[in-house]
Amino acid sequence: MRILILGAAGMIGRKLTTALLKDGHLGGAPIHQLDLADVVPPVMPVAAAVQVQCDAVDISDVSQVNKLIGRRPNVIFHLAAIVSGEAEADFEKGYAINLNATTYCLEAIRRIGAPYCPKLIFTSSIAVFGAPFPALIEDTYATTPLTSYGTQKAIGELLVSDYSRRGFVDGIALRLPTICVRPGLPNKAASGFFSGIIREPLAGKTAILPVSTSVRHWHASPRAAIGFLLHAAALDLAKLGASRALSLPGLCVSVEEQIEALRRKAGDAAVALIESEPDAGIAKIVAGWPEGFKPQRALALGFKGDESFDAIIQNYIDDELGGVLPPIFTAL
Amino acid sequence: MRILILGAAGMIGRKLTTALLKDGHLGGAPIHQLDLADVVPPVMPVAAAVQVQCDAVDISDVSQVNKLIGRRPNVIFHLAAIVSGEAEADFEKGYAINLNATTYCLEAIRRIGAPYCPKLIFTSSIAVFGAPFPALIEDTYATTPLTSYGTQKAIGELLVSDYSRRGFVDGIALRLPTICVRPGLPNKAASGFFSGIIREPLAGKTAILPVSTSVRHWHASPRAAIGFLLHAAALDLAKLGASRALSLPGLCVSVEEQIEALRRKAGDAAVALIESEPDAGIAKIVAGWPEGFKPQRALALGFKGDESFDAIIQNYIDDELGGVLPPIFTAL
Numbered sequence: 327m328r329i330l331i332l333g334a335a336g337m338i339g340r341k342l343t344t345a346l347l348k349d350g351h352l353g354g355a356p357i358h359q360l361d362l363a364d365v366v367p368p369v370m371p372v373a374a375a376v377q378v379q380c381d382a383v384d385i386s387d388v389s390q391v392n393k394l395i396g397r398r399p400n401v402i403f404h405l406a407a408i409v410s411g412e413a414e415a416d417f418e419k420g421y422a423i424n425l426n427a428t429t430y431c432l433e434a435i436r437r438i439g440a441p442y443c444p445k446l447i448f449t450s451s452i453a454v455f456g457a458p459f460p461a462l463i464e465d466t467y468a469t470t471p472l473t474s475y476g477t478q479k480a481i482g483e484l485l486v487s488d489y490s491r492r493g494f495v496d497g498i499a500l501r502l503p504t505i506c507v508r509p510g511l512p513n514k515a516a517s518g519f520f521s522g523i524i525r526e527p528l529a530g531k532t533a534i535l536p537v538s539t540s541v542r543h544w545h546a547s548p549r550a551a552i553g554f555l556l557h558a559a560a561l562d563l564a565k566l567g568a569s570r571a572l573s574l575p576g577l578c579v580s581v582e583e584q585i586e587a588l589r590r591k592a593g594d595a596a597v598a599l600i601e602s603e604p605d606a607g608i609a610k611i612v613a614g615w616p617e618g619f620k621p622q623r624a625l626a627l628g629f630k631g632d633e634s635f636d637a638i639i640q641n642y643i644d645d646e647l648g649g650v651l652p653p654i655f656t657a658l
Numbered sequence: 659m660r661i662l663i664l665g666a667a668g669m670i671g672r673k674l675t676t677a678l679l680k681d682g683h684l685g686g687a688p689i690h691q692l693d694l695a696d697v698v699p700p701v702m703p704v705a706a707a708v709q710v711q712c713d714a715v716d717i718s719d720v721s722q723v724n725k726l727i728g729r730r731p732n733v734i735f736h737l738a739a740i741v742s743g744e745a746e747a748d749f750e751k752g753y754a755i756n757l758n759a760t761t762y763c764l765e766a767i768r769r770i771g772a773p774y775c776p777k778l779i780f781t782s783s784i785a786v787f788g789a790p791f792p793a794l795i796e797d798t799y800a801t802t803p804l805t806s807y808g809t810q811k812a813i814g815e816l817l818v819s820d821y822s823r824r825g826f827v828d829g830i831a832l833r834l835p836t837i838c839v840r841p842g843l844p845n846k847a848a849s850g851f852f853s854g855i856i857r858e859p860l861a862g863k864t865a866i867l868p869v870s871t872s873v874r875h876w877h878a879s880p881r882a883a884i885g886f887l888l889h890a891a892a893l894d895l896a897k898l899g900a901s902r903a904l905s906l907p908g909l910c911v912s913v914e915e916q917i918e919a920l921r922r923k924a925g926d927a928a929v930a931l932i933e934s935e936p937d938a939g940i941a942k943i944v945a946g947w948p949e950g951f952k953p954q955r956a957l958a959l960g961f962k963g964d965e966s967f968d969a970i971i972q973n974y975i976d977d978e979l980g981g982v983l984p985p986i987f988t989a990l
Contacts, residue, residue, distance in 0.1 A: 417768075417824065436749075456900055459798075466791075468798045470819070470901040477820040481813050487802070488809040492749065568788055569802040 327352060328359040330399035332385060332431070333406030335364035337508065338449070338551055342403060345552050347374050352401060353560035363394055364406065385427035388434075395434035401445045401559050404431060410453055411515055413475040424478035432485055436494040446486065446497035447558045450571060452544055454480040454501060457614045461542075465573060465623045472614050483571035490563070490570050498558050498566060503546040503576030503631075507642040516611045520545065523581070524588055524639060527599040530652050536605035539582040542617040546576045547638045549645065550631050557629055565627060575631030577638070578618030587635040591643070592655040659684060660691040662731035664717060664763070665738030667696035669840065670781070673884050674735060679706050684733060685892035695726055696738065717759035720766075727766035733777045733891050736763060742785060743847055745807040756810035764817055768826040778818065778829035779890045782903060784876055786812040786833060789946045793874075797905060797955045804946050815903035822895070822902050830890050830898065835878040835908030835963075839974040848943045852877065855913070856920055856971060859931040862984050868937035871914040874949040878908045879970040881977065882963050889961055897959060907963030909970070910950030919967040923975070924987040 329346060333339045343362060350357055359377045362368035367382040383390045385406055395402075406423065407413075413420025428448065435444060455463055456472035469480040479499075486497035508521040512533075519536055520543060526533035546554070554574055563570065579587075589597045621629070632638050643649060661678060665671045675694060682689055691709045694700035699714040715722045717738055727734075738755065745752025760780065767776060787795055788804035801812040811831075818829035840853040844865075851868055852875060858865035878886075886906055895902065911919075921929045953961070964970050975981060 466800045468800050468901075469816075471816070472823070472900050474820055474824070477816050480816050484801075484803070484809050484812050484816075488806055491804070492806070568804050569800075 327355045327357055327400040328361065328397065329357055329401045329403070330361040330363065330394060330397070331403045331405065332363050332394070333404070334362035334368040334380075335366045336405060337510065337548065338505070338555075339364065339368070339403075339405050341548055341552050342405070342555055343368075343371060345556065347371055347376065347378075350375060352556070355400075361394065361397060361399060385430065386422040388430045391427060391430040392434045395431060395438070398438065398442055399444055402431070402447065403555060403559070404428065404446060404448045407449070407479075408475070409515065410451075410473050410475040413478065414473055417474060420474050420478060424475060425481055428478075428482045428485065432489045432495060436489065440493070443493065443496055445559060445563070446495045447555055448482055448486050448497060448499045449555075450479045450483050450499040450501045451476065452501050452503060452573070452616045452619070454483065454571075455616050459616060462578070462618045462620045463573065463616055464620050487568060487570040491568055496563050497570050498561070498563050499571040500554055500558055501571065501573045502551055502554065503544045503574060505548055505551055506545040506638060507547070507646075509548070509642070509646045516608050517543075517615075519608075520581075520584070523584060523600050524642065527588060527596040528592060528639075528643070528647065528651065528655075530599070530654050532599045532601055534603045535581065535600050536603055536608040537581065537612055538604075538609070539585065540580055541612055542578055542580045543612075544576040544578055544616055544618050545632070545635070545638065546574065547632050547641045549641045550576075554629055561627060566623070572624050572627070572629070573619045573621040574624050574629055575621045576619065577632050577635055579635050584635055587639055590636060591639045592651055596655060659687045659689055659732040660693065660729065661689055661733045661735070662693040662695065662726060662729070663735045663737065664695050664726070665736070666694035666700040666712075667698045668737060669842065669880065670837070670883055670887075671696065671700070671735075671737050673880055674737070674887055675700075675703060677884050677888065679703055679708065679710075682707055684888070693726065693729060693731060717762065718754040720762045723759060723762040724766045727763060727770070730770065730774055731776055734763070734779070735887060735891070736760065736778060736780045739781070739811075740807070741847065742805050742807040745810065746805055749806060752806050752810060756807060757813055760810075760814045760817065764821045764827060768821065772825070775825065775828055777891060777895070778827050779887055780814055780818050780829060780831045781887075782811040782815050782831040782833045783808065784833050784835060784905070784948045784951070786815065786903075787948045791948060794910070794950045794952045795905065795948055796952050819900060819902040823900055828895050829902050830893070830895050831903040832886055832890055833903065833905045834883055834886070835876045835906060837880055837883055838877040838970060839879070839978075841880070841974070841978045848940050849875075849947075851940075852913075852916070855916060855932050856974065859920060859928040860924060860971075860975070860979065860983065860987075862931070862986050864931045864933055866935045867913065867932050868935055868940040869913065869944055870936075870941070871917065872912055873944055874910055874912045875944075876908040876910055876948055876950050877964070877967070877970065878906065879964050879973045881973045882908075886961055893959060898955070904956050904959070904961070905951045905953045906956050906961055907953045908951065909964055909967055911967050916967055919971055922968060923971045924983055928987060
């Protein structure tokens with residue numbers, strides 16, 4: 327089979343590429359060709375056992391999308407997006423990438439027509455929900471986004487459902503929890519601290535905590551996120567019925583629970599590197615975010631989240647730190 | 659103020675035109691100019707006290723939308739749509755009119771920019787909901803449409819909310835109940851019988867009932883629908899908060915209750931004109947439609963539905979039959 331990853335150069339895209347090349351199969355079928363596309367050129371994997379093509383593309387250009395889809399991939403992972411903060415700051419860019427490009431992708435598939443009907447795994451977000459909402463959001467709760475990013479994702483979900491219902495594509499929209507622990511450098515995303523308060527202390531660096539330790543949020547590890555994508559690609563999507571959008575199993579944990587998990591893993595010295603610096607602006611943004619879900623449909627369909635926040639931290643240590651804590655914590 | 663009606667030649671558009679010209683005011687402000695636009699040329703009202711302009715337009719043509727919005731109407735009623743059955747039969751036409759044209763309208767407004775920020779009253783539909791759902795759908799229930807028409811309306815709702823949140827427009831999306839009693843000739847819409855079983859007997863003609871009398875549905879009279887539009891246009895829409903989509907108060911009545919209301923108004927002779935002719939195809943479609951709502955937000959905002967189905971029938975007799983029953987029923 328031929329697989330296309332849109333947004334292959336991002337953190338999730340790179341991990342998905344690695345997982346696909348390691349398996350060599352998807353849903354029981356051998357992978358013959360992997361197409362990696364992103365606005366920045368994806369890095370060609372070394373010693374890949376399958377044919378890989380890397381393309382730097384602008385998916386807000388319909389002709390470039392048509393070219394990628396014209397290769398008729400059997401499975402498309404559409405991970406490409408302008409993140410929440412940037413889509414809010416640049417209205418036109420957000421709609422161009424997060425909505426129009428998704429439409430181009432669906433239309434390119436529809437215009438090729440039967441018997442071509444690829445699987446499309448579209449990454450949506452818990453940002454399709456906006457306050458007020460209950461502590462745990464059920465599968466039948468209304469999407470009332472409070473950002474343009476969330477609006478664009480909610481519209482993508484509706485389009486994926488309608489194009490699937492009409493038989494043009496076999497799609498699913500996965501509402502990913504916030505990914506934690508996100509590797510790499512600190513960024514300015516309002517959600518950045520959820521990862522920062524684990525990642526930075528584990529590197530022996532200080533981390534700023536801008537909100538109260540009582541704040542609850544909905545987390546999934548990068549490893550769980552890759553698991554969701556692979557499970558969706560192997561799933562009989564007809565089981566979803568008419569609504570192809572799915573809230574996924576995450577962990578509803580408070581910042582305090584995150585910190586105590588860090589303490590169990592790396593001790594008081596690590597926790598001491600977290601500096602409380604309340605930021606009313608960030609606190610207000612975070613207050614509009616979901617705290618947790620009852621993802622009963624996803625659980626019934628076999629999607630599996632992380633077991634505990636301790637396991638999330640251990641995943642991070644295994645996947646990003648080579649399985650070992652820095653010397654300052656090894657005395658534990 | 660200047661008012662634009664998109665879809666002015668339709669049943670609701672014509673009644674709205676009449677109401678606006680009769681009042682001469684909207685939300686306390688005098689109407690100076692009324693722009694009537696539709697794909698078929700709107701009929702110029704006779705002896706209108708305000709300036710009226712009629713345009714035959716194709717709103718799937720962005721330049722024609724830009725021209726209408728370029729006149730900077732203060733209030734825009736966007737009623738234009740391809741109906742459910744046609745949007746299902748002609749996928750491209752449905753998306754062109756029900757989604758793209760709405761986008762053109764919002765973008766034309768945004769591109770003019772501040773201080774221009776008109777009121778936009780967008781007619782959505784209960785078709786944004788799809789089975790399974792509870793007997794009475796609450797305001798926080800998810801939109802999972804089962805038709806392309808419902809999908810296009812649900813997307814319109816999200817766009818109206820986001821453009822309003824960003825301050826580009828001051829919009830509201832009204833989820834109109836099924837309009838009953840719809841005047842005019844019988845049509846092939848699956849919902850047509852809800853009106854037909856009242857309208858046709860009142861004209862002394864037979865009507866076909868294709869479903870069980872136990873079927874429940876959500877109705878509003880044309881008069882109530884015009885009331886919703888005028889109330890929305892006069893309302894401080896900031897009261898809606900971030901979600902600008904609103905389920906409206908209708909009447910949840912069974913076909914049997916409709917028939918008994920007809921009997922009270924026009925007697926057994928009228929009811930005898932209803933012929934039961936079960937149609938499994940129509941029954942299946944109707945089974946996917948909402949039965950009723952708990953429109954608490956709309957009620958709190960002062961939207962008023964019909965008092966009873968008896969009143970709906972009386973409205974029809976008053977507005978469409980000159981207030982009198984045909985001779986065959988006048989013995990009552």
